[in-house]
Amino acid sequence: xxxxxxxxxxxxxxxxxxxxxxxxxxxxxxxxxxxxxxxxxxxxxxxxxxxxxxxxxxxxxxxxxxxxxxxxxxxxxxxxxxxxxxxxxxxxxxxxxxxxxxxxxxxxxxxxxxxxxxxxxxxxxxxxxxxxxxxxxxxxxxxxxxxxxxxxxxxxxxxxxxxxxxxxxxxxxxxxxxxxxxxxxxxxxxxxxxxxxxxxxxxxxxxxxxxxxxxxxxxxxxxxxxxxxxxxxxxxxxxxxxxxxxxxxxxxxxxxxxxxxxxxxxxxxxxxxxxxxxxxxxxxxxxxxxxxxxxxxxxxxxxxxxxxxxxxxxxxxxxxxxxxxxxxxxxxxxxxxxxxxxxxxxxxxxxxxxxxxxxxxxxxxxxxxxxxxxxxxxxxxxxxxxxxxxxxxxxxxxxxxxxxxxxxxxxx
Ligand code: SAJ
Numbered sequence: 001x002x003x004x005x006x007x008x009x010x011x012x013x014x015x016x017x018x019x020x021x022x023x024x025x026x027x028x029x030x031x032x033x034x035x036x037x038x039x040x041x042x043x044x045x046x047x048x049x050x051x052x053x054x055x056x057x058x059x060x061x062x063x064x065x066x067x068x069x070x071x072x073x074x075x076x077x078x079x080x081x082x083x084x085x086x087x088x089x090x091x092x093x094x095x096x097x098x099x100x101x102x103x104x105x106x107x108x109x110x111x112x113x114x115x116x117x118x119x120x121x122x123x124x125x126x127x128x129x130x131x132x133x134x135x136x137x138x139x140x141x142x143x144x145x146x147x148x149x150x151x152x153x154x155x156x157x158x159x160x161x162x163x164x165x166x167x168x169x170x171x172x173x174x175x176x177x178x179x180x181x182x183x184x185x186x187x188x189x190x191x192x193x194x195x196x197x198x199x200x201x202x203x204x205x206x207x208x209x210x211x212x213x214x215x216x217x218x219x220x221x222x223x224x225x226x227x228x229x230x231x232x233x234x235x236x237x238x239x240x241x242x243x244x245x246x247x248x249x250x251x252x253x254x255x256x257x258x259x260x261x262x263x264x265x266x267x268x269x270x271x272x273x274x275x276x277x278x279x280x281x282x283x284x285x286x287x288x289x290x291x292x293x294x295x296x297x298x299x300x301x302x303x304x305x306x307x308x309x310x311x312x313x314x315x316x317x318x319x320x321x322x323x324x325x326x327x328x329x330x331x332x333x334x335x336x337x338x339x340x341x342x343x344x345x346x347x348x349x350x351x352x353x354x355x356x357x358x359x360x361x362x363x364x365x366x367x368x369x370x371x372x373x374x375x376x377x378x379x380x381x382x383x384x385x386x387x388x389x390x391x392x393x394x395x396x397x398x399x400x401x402x403x404x405x406x407x408x409x410x411x412x
Pocket of ligand 1: 117155156157158159211212215219252253254255256257258259260261262263318319320
């Protein structure tokens with residue numbers, strides 16, 4: 001059998017690499033020429049531990065190659081982005097474009113898997129779209145038309161641990177038509193040691209959204225508690241630590257806000273699917289989105305308008321020990337600080353990059369420096385990301401400064 005993986009991002013490329021490693025012939029498809037060329041050289045165009053060696057090996061063994069267009073295969077795996085639009089609904093245009101590229105090469109008997117995180121009903125819509133283009137094919141073999149199988153198998157791997165979790169996590173496989181889940185399970189079993197949880201496509205779609213929403217709601221509780229505790233003079237880290245000793249309580253950690261392309265996005269897909277009945281999920285999103293504003297207030301609290309303090313901001317990534325700054329609350333905090341307070345200077349430290357992200361372009365009062373330089377000069381120090389590298393900072397040097405520790409990095 002052969003597999004075509006459409007979208008060579010942080011899910012598609014690892015999937016292509018592990019499938020190729022298990023002996024399957026894999027073609028990776030991407031619209032970016034740069035990505036296609038990089039993969040064909042055996043390189044990975046983004047940071048993910050251990051992925052590089054897998055891709056290099058698969059390419060050199062001739063099991064993985066990348067190209068710009070879709071060609072015939074027995075299984076198609078769609079792993080393209082599903083960003084959200086202005087109105088918080090999902091943008092399915094990348095999925096539908098993939099469908100349009102797959103449709104012409106189908107002959108019947110193939111399995112089409114959607115891995116992209118999607119609102120409930122999307123896999124069915126994908127199937128309908130392909131069958132509209134190809135009315136000679138079917139979902140059930142009626143009128144002697146060959147069957148194409150459709151399944152939703154959401155990825156659930158944690159960025160930074162993808163190569164481990166892709167093998168060890170249990171896998172949800174949800175079918176649109178009978179037989180699809182069994183086919184998908186047998187494909188994933190070639191590299192995945194976890195359980196195959198077979199269900200229907202809509203349940204699989206919603207389960208993925210619910211997993212991330214569960215975390216978002218839990219983090220919102222922690223973030224709300226961090227503000228309440230501060231106002232009551234209670235240490236939130238100690239509070240949560242103590243509460244979590246209860247055998248049935250497990251509160252997550254407060255922070256500067258929730259970032260990344262998953263947890264801050266997926267809950268909106270549930271809200272969009274049933275606006276009237278999702279006040280809790282919506283409010284949790286709003287609580288987490290409001291946290292950067294609270295952090296900015298906390299940083300500026302001891303200063304008067306005329307003070308013009310120097311502020312050291314430690315960390316820009318959306319979480320610890322990665323270089324990914326997209327949808328990062330730390331970046332919004334720095335931007336907000338810079339825009340709302342004329343005359344202040346912000347010395348940003350991000351050990352995993354050597355340039356500021358686009359959102360901070362053109363802000364003349366923001367500079368990227370080393371931790372030592374920033375702390376030397378700063379009146380206030382805000383810890384935004386709990387990178388291991390920040391353990392090297394000598395905390396004695398913070399004693400005379402206004403410190404805002406959004407992660408409990410030093411306070412815990
Ligand atoms: N965060 C907190 N407090 C916490 C935990 C996280 O503030 O206690 C923040 C992080 O700093 C970060 C954001 O939440 O800004 C999200 O980080 P994360 O590590 O919780 O999750 P992601 O976005 O890297 O990956 C999630 C994972 N989902 C779950 O754990 C349920 C991953 O398994 C999914 O595959 C991924 O989303 C995805 O692609 O959907």
